[in-house]
Structures are given as structure tokens and as C-alpha cells.
Amino acid sequence: MDCFNVTILGCGSAKPTLRHSPSAQVVDFRGNRFLVDCGEGVQVGLCRSRVPMGKIGHIFLSHLHGDHCLGLTGLISTLGLGQRTGEVVIHGPADTERIFSPLFKFFCPDLSMEVRFAPFDTTQSCIIYEDHALIVRTIPLHHRVPCSGFLFEEKQRDRHLLPDRCEELGIPIAYYQGIKKGMDWTDPESGRVVANDLLTTPGERGRKYAYCSDTIYAESVVPIIEGADVLYHEATYTHDELAKARQRGHSTALQAAQIAQKAHVGKLVLGHFSAQFLTAESEQPLLDEARSLFPNTVLANEKMTIEIGLE
Amino acid sequence: MDCFNVTILGCGSAKPTLRHSPSAQVVDFRGNRFLVDCGEGVQVGLCRSRVPMGKIGHIFLSHLHGDHCLGLTGLISTLGLGQRTGEVVIHGPADTERIFSPLFKFFCPDLSMEVRFAPFDTTQSCIIYEDHALIVRTIPLHHRVPCSGFLFEEKQRDRHLLPDRCEELGIPIAYYQGIKKGMDWTDPESGRVVANDLLTTPGERGRKYAYCSDTIYAESVVPIIEGADVLYHEATYTHDELAKARQRGHSTALQAAQIAQKAHVGKLVLGHFSAQFLTAESEQPLLDEARSLFPNTVLANEKMTIEIGLE
Numbered sequence: 001m002d003c004f005n006v007t008i009l010g011c012g013s014a015k016p017t018l019r020h021s022p023s024a025q026v027v028d029f030r031g032n033r034f035l036v037d038c039g040e041g042v043q044v045g046l047c048r049s050r051v052p053m054g055k056i057g058h059i060f061l062s063h064l065h066g067d068h069c070l071g072l073t074g075l076i077s078t079l080g081l082g083q084r085t086g087e088v089v090i091h092g093p094a095d096t097e098r099i100f101s102p103l104f105k106f107f108c109p110d111l112s113m114e115v116r117f118a119p120f121d122t123t124q125s126c127i128i129y130e131d132h133a134l135i136v137r138t139i140p141l142h143h144r145v146p147c148s149g150f151l152f153e154e155k156q157r158d159r160h161l162l163p164d165r166c167e168e169l170g171i172p173i174a175y176y177q178g179i180k181k182g183m184d185w186t187d188p189e190s191g192r193v194v195a196n197d198l199l200t201t202p203g204e205r206g207r208k209y210a211y212c213s214d215t216i217y218a219e220s221v222v223p224i225i226e227g228a229d230v231l232y233h234e235a236t237y238t239h240d241e242l243a244k245a246r247q248r249g250h251s252t253a254l255q256a257a258q259i260a261q262k263a264h265v266g267k268l269v270l271g272h273f274s275a276q277f278l279t280a281e282s283e284q285p286l287l288d289e290a291r292s293l294f295p296n297t298v299l300a301n302e303k304m305t306i307e308i309g310l311e
Numbered sequence: 312m313d314c315f316n317v318t319i320l321g322c323g324s325a326k327p328t329l330r331h332s333p334s335a336q337v338v339d340f341r342g343n344r345f346l347v348d349c350g351e352g353v354q355v356g357l358c359r360s361r362v363p364m365g366k367i368g369h370i371f372l373s374h375l376h377g378d379h380c381l382g383l384t385g386l387i388s389t390l391g392l393g394q395r396t397g398e399v400v401i402h403g404p405a406d407t408e409r410i411f412s413p414l415f416k417f418f419c420p421d422l423s424m425e426v427r428f429a430p431f432d433t434t435q436s437c438i439i440y441e442d443h444a445l446i447v448r449t450i451p452l453h454h455r456v457p458c459s460g461f462l463f464e465e466k467q468r469d470r471h472l473l474p475d476r477c478e479e480l481g482i483p484i485a486y487y488q489g490i491k492k493g494m495d496w497t498d499p500e501s502g503r504v505v506a507n508d509l510l511t512t513p514g515e516r517g518r519k520y521a522y523c524s525d526t527i528y529a530e531s532v533v534p535i536i537e538g539a540d541v542l543y544h545e546a547t548y549t550h551d552e553l554a555k556a557r558q559r560g561h562s563t564a565l566q567a568a569q570i571a572q573k574a575h576v577g578k579l580v581l582g583h584f585s586a587q588f589l590t591a592e593s594e595q596p597l598l599d600e601a602r603s604l605f606p607n608t609v610l611a612n613e614k615m616t617i618e619i620g621l622e
Contacts, residue, residue, distance in 0.1 A: 015389060016354040040385045041352050043327040066418045070385050074351045077377050078326060099417055106410055107377045 002030045004154060004207050004308040006232070009045030011271035011300035013236055013250075014067040016040075019278055021302055022067035023213060023271075025232070026051050027152050029134050035059040035075075036150060036211050042071035043078055049303055054084050058129060060136070061092035062213060063122075063147035064099060073103045080111030087114040091128050091136075093146040094119050122146035125224050139224050141215035143249040149213065151225060152308075154206035161200055169194060207309030210265070213272045216246060217255040222263045229309035231265040232300065234272035238285050253286040257294035266309070271300035313341045315465060315518050315619040317541070320356030322582035322611035324547055324561075325378040327351075330589055332613055333378035334524060334582075336543070337362050338463050340445050346370040346386075347461060347522050353382035354389055360614050365395050369440060371447070372403035373524060374433075374458035375410060384414045391422030398425040402439050402447075404457040405430050433457035436535050450535050452526035454560040460524065462536060463619075465517035472511055480505060518620030521576070524583045527557060528566040533574045540620035542576040543611065545583035549596050564597040568605035577620070582611035 006027050012020025022039025033055040061069050097117035120128050129136035139149035158180040185194040210225035213234035236250035245252050260268040277283045290297040317338050323331025333350025344366040372380050408428035431439050440447035450460035469491040496505040521536035524545035547561035556563050571579040588594045601608040
């Protein structure tokens with residue numbers, strides 16, 4: 001199947017540790033790389049995971065807390081040092097351009113490519129990227145500042161042609177592409193209409209990846225991420241620190257699992273771990289807690305690549 | 312002897328690699344920590360080298376290229392999350408406040424400590440920090456933007472008292488401190504003056520550490536850094552890339568050695584390596600080149616701590 005995966009570059013939270021980098025990940029959809037959040041050290045993460053930086057055309061910032069965006073100026077600067085041309089689009093909340101544009105002007109005035117800011121409204125779900133095969137939608141989240149997650153949604157895939165049937169009917173090959181898209185076939189001579197489902201079988205459904213960080217427990221995301229193959233959801237704390245999580249606008253591992261369960265996702269990836277979790281052992285309670293409700297859960301880790309929809 | 316050392320947190324140049332972090336180092340003078348440059352990833356470097364972040368009171372920025380200062384906002388944000396109170400002083404070229412003040416206001420509006428900007432003139436050598444035992448002076452450098460190095464200069468140490476001589480003369484202990492500072496002793500009864508050098512032997516000379524990054528070859532630094540125990544000098548390229556070095560405002564390893572030799576420093580530490588040097592082997596030519604002129608040369612490396620003046 002065509003490539004669709006996500007590589008975690010950073011899954012820590014604001015306070016830096018030697019275990020985790022701040023938030024950043026790369027979605028690879030059929031060779032196009034989309035950067036999701038851009039914490040400090042993102043470039044090292046890209047190098048470490050051997051992601052070709054030059055392939056990044058769109059950067060999505062969930063919100064303007066430093067641990068999600070302070071790697072941006074350095075990254076843009078490096079991208080603009082090379083032979084990179086064309087455009088890099090930065091999707092982010094309203095203030096993104098106001099904050100970063102002066103930095104780009106000061107630190108990297110001679111970029112080899114264009115940078116365009118594409119602000120989005122964090123209060124409603126909207127399509128912020130679309131091409132022939134992929135849609136990216138925002139997922140309104142509830143944090144201390146305007147914040148959105150992102151849903152990467154593969155479009156419905158082409159129907160599968162039944163070639164024997166088409167040949168039998170003498171359909172010219174030039175029509176196959178349209179038939180795969182769902183068109184019926186009308187014989188130009190006889191005027192006879194053959195319904196598409198006699199010529200094809202259904203294509204695979206589009207795969208979906210949902211990114212939800214940072215947020216309090218918010219059931220409002222459920223209908224948007226319904227049926228996602230993979231959900232990355234923040235789980236900054238265990239549930240015994242629920243009060244702290246709420247106060248800081250974060251979720252617990254159990255709450256992440258509740259969202260995963262309600263949205264019938266395929267797999268849950270926990271991330272955005274508090275700096276108090278300094279070892280694999282100390283993170284185990286986050287995993288145990290989530291798995292008690294939603295068994296197909298894993299802990300994010302730097303360099304991990306998760307295939308979307310292969311299970 | 313009292314502690315005086317420098318720990319390298321980053322000695323790479325602008326383009327990130329897995330081998331080196333961008334420029335940052337910590338000078339530890341008798342337990343006070345001074346941060347010199349503040350590239351992205353500085354916080355991880357501080358964690359890795361177990362430098363207590365809370366002890367950093369002064370940050371010195373040589374110039375406003377991203378690889379020397381883009382870690383600042385994250386660091387200030389983290390410092391201000393804790394119980395840190397008092398003041399953090401950021402010494403930098405004129406534009407430092409204009410660029411960073413809006414970032415601090417946006418990303419870390421609720422700092423637990425004060426941040427004060429202390430701009431300096433990069434065109435002349437001036438004292439930018441002084442306490443009872445240490446002076447920090449700027450070293451005007453020549454780069455593509457206003458840029459200064461820093462000279463950390465221990466003040467002349469107290470003279471050593473000859474206690475037998477002082478006792479013999481019946482000098483009250485209350486006068487010892489002044490005598491160690493160089494005062495003569497006048498007997499209040501007889502009016503007899505005893506010259507200080509009969510009561511003391513000379514104290515050790517003050518130790519000096521010089522930081523010169525980024526700069527073209529500039530002999531103007533020589534009188535300022537004359538006799539430094541340790542000189543950290545950028546050596547972005549080997550001498551066969553002299554033209555590129557000049558064009559980009561950088562030095563070669565041989566040029567760093569020339570400066571070290573002319574200034575009669577004790578030891579040369581090469582740093583700010585181009586991203587083309589990806590292995591220890593590939594950096595060896597830089598070392599060989601410098602050592603051909605100045606044998607007591609080492610290559611900087613992250614986590615390396617260099618004692619100042621113990622040789």
C-alpha cells in the first residue's frame with residue numbers, strides 16, 4: 001500500500017530532559033513530508049531519523065507554546081541555506097506570523113525559498129490542506145492558549161477495476177481512469193448504461209491519522225477523529241494527577257484512552273510526557289493505565305515510526 | 312586553586328549535525344556559572360553536562376546569528392518556570408533586546424525572575440561584568456554582523472602573608488586582609504613603615520580565558536587576549552578553504568593557531584566546526600593544521616571541561 005506513516009521526533013513536554021525532545025513529528029504521505037509541531041531540536045530529530053529536510057513543504061503548528069514551535073526559526077534558516085526553492089507553508093494559529101515573521105526577517109533574510117503563513121481558526125474544524133489524495137483538517141483542542149490538533153485523512157481510494165468485464169464490454173482503456181473513480185459506462189453506440197458497481201469493486205477506505213496535543217479531556221474531538229487508524233494523544237500525566245492536568249490544560253493517560261475508545265480508533269499512541277518521567281520504567285504506569293481501557297496503546301518514543309492503517 | 316573552568320555544550324556551526332550542537336558553553340568561576348552563547352539545544356547540553364541551570368545569572372551573546380542565540384527563549388522560559396528569583400542579565404549586541412524581548416513577553420510572560428538586557432558596543436573592548444574577583448571584557452571580532460568575543464579575567468589574587476614576620480612585628484590580625492591586598496604596615500606607636508614586600512610574597516597572577524567565535528583572522532584581538540591561559544577560537548574550516556572562510560567571516564584552523572601563537576596563550580581550543588566534519592577522523596586535519604604551528608591545541612567537543620590555568 002502507498003506509504004503513510006508518522007515518525008516521532010519529539011514527545012516530551014515543556015521542561016527539557018535527556019529522555020525526550022519537545023514536540024515534533026513528521027507525517028510521510030506517499031513521499032510528501034508534513035511536519036507537525038516544531039519544538040527546539042527539531043533539526044537534530046530530522047537528522048537522526050534521516051528525514052530529508054528538503055521534502056518538507058508544509059509545517060503545522062498546533063499552538064504557540066515554546067515547546068511546540070521554538071525550533072521553527074532554526075529550521076527555516078537551515079532550509080533556506082540550501083538549494084531549496086518553491087514555498088514552505090506554515091499553518092498555525094492567528095499569532096504565528098506576527099511572532100515568527102520578524103524572526104525570519106532578522107535571522108534568515110536571504111532565504112532561497114518563499115515562506116507563506118496560513119493562519120487557521122482554532123475554534124472550529126476546517127480543512128487547511130488538500131491535494132488529490134490527502135486532506136488535513138484541524139481538530140479544535142482546549143488548552144491554555146488557542147490550540148488545534150490535525151487530522152490527516154487519505155481520500156477514498158480508487159475503486160478496483162474488473163478488467164475482464166471491461167474487456168468483454170469493449171470499453172476503451174481511456175475510460176478506465178474515470179470508471180475507477182466511480183463513473184458508469186455508457187456504450188456510445190447502443191446508449192446502454194452499465195452501472196459502475198458491475199465494472200468495479202470498492203476501493204479501500206482512506207486511512208486517517210489524528211494528532212491531539214495539547215489538550216484537556218475534550219469529547220468534542222471524538223466525532224472529528226472517529227475511526228482514525230492511529231491517534232496520537234497527549235498523556236502528560238497519570239490519572240492520579242488529574243487535578244494538575246486540568247489546571248495546566250493537559251490530559252491523563254486514562255483520558256487519552258477514553259477518547260481513543262469513544263472514537264473507535266485503531267491504535268493509540270501516548271505522548272507529550274511530563275519531565276517527571278525520566279526512564280522507560282517511570283513511563284510504564286502511563287501505558288498500563290491507558291491499556292486498562294484501550295489495549296492497543298503504545299508509548300511514543302523518538303525515532304519511532306508508526307505505519308498508519310496497516311493493522 | 313579556586314575553580315575556573317569552561318564546559319563546552321556546543322561547538323558546531325550553523326548547519327546542524329548529529330556530531331555537534333550549535334555554540335554554547337558555560338564558564339564556571341568559583342561556582343558562578345556564566346553562559347557564553349546560547350544555541351538551540353542549550354538546555355539539553357546543560358542537562359547532559361549536569362550544569363545546574365539555576366546558577367546561571369549572566370548570559371553573554373557574542374552575536375545574533377541563530378546558531379549562537381536561538382536557544383535563549385526556551386532557556387529563559389525554563390528558568391522562569393522554576394523557583395528561580397532575582398535577575399538574569401543578558402549581555403549582547405545592540406539588537407538583542409529588540410529581538411528577544413517580544414519573544415519573552417509572548418512565550419514566557421510569567422517569569423519567576425527578572426530579565427535585564429545589557430547591550431554592549433561590539434566596536435571596542437569594554438568591561439561588561441565585574442565582581443570582586445572576576446572581570447569580563449568584550450573582544451571586538453570581525454564577522455558578518457556585529458560580534459564580540461569575551462575575555463574572562465580573574466583579578467590579581469591576594470598576596471601571600473608571611474605570618475611569622477607579621478607576628479614578630481606584632482601586627483594585629485585585623486590588618487592582615489589589607490596587607491594581603493598590598494598595603495604597607497605602619498606601626499602606630501613608632502611610626503615605622505614596613506614595606507608590604509617584607510610581609511608578603513606575590514599572589515598568583517589572575518587566570519584568563521578568551522572566547523573568540525565567530526571571526527575572520529583578526530590580529531586586533533591579540534593585545535586583548537595576550538597571555539590568556541586558554542583561548543577558544545573558531546576554526547570553521549581548514550586552511551585550504553581560506554577563501555570560503557573569508558567570504559563567510561570565519562577563520563581556518565591555521566589562523567586560529569596564528570592568533571594563539573602571537574598572543575602567547577597557554578592552550579588553544581578549536582571549535583565552531585563546519586557541518587562538513589561529521590566524524591572525529593574528518594576533524595583531525597583541523598587539529599593537525601593548528602598543531603603544526605601551535606602544539607598545545609585540542610579540538611572542542613560537547614561535554615568537554617577545560618580547566619583554566621592549571622598547566
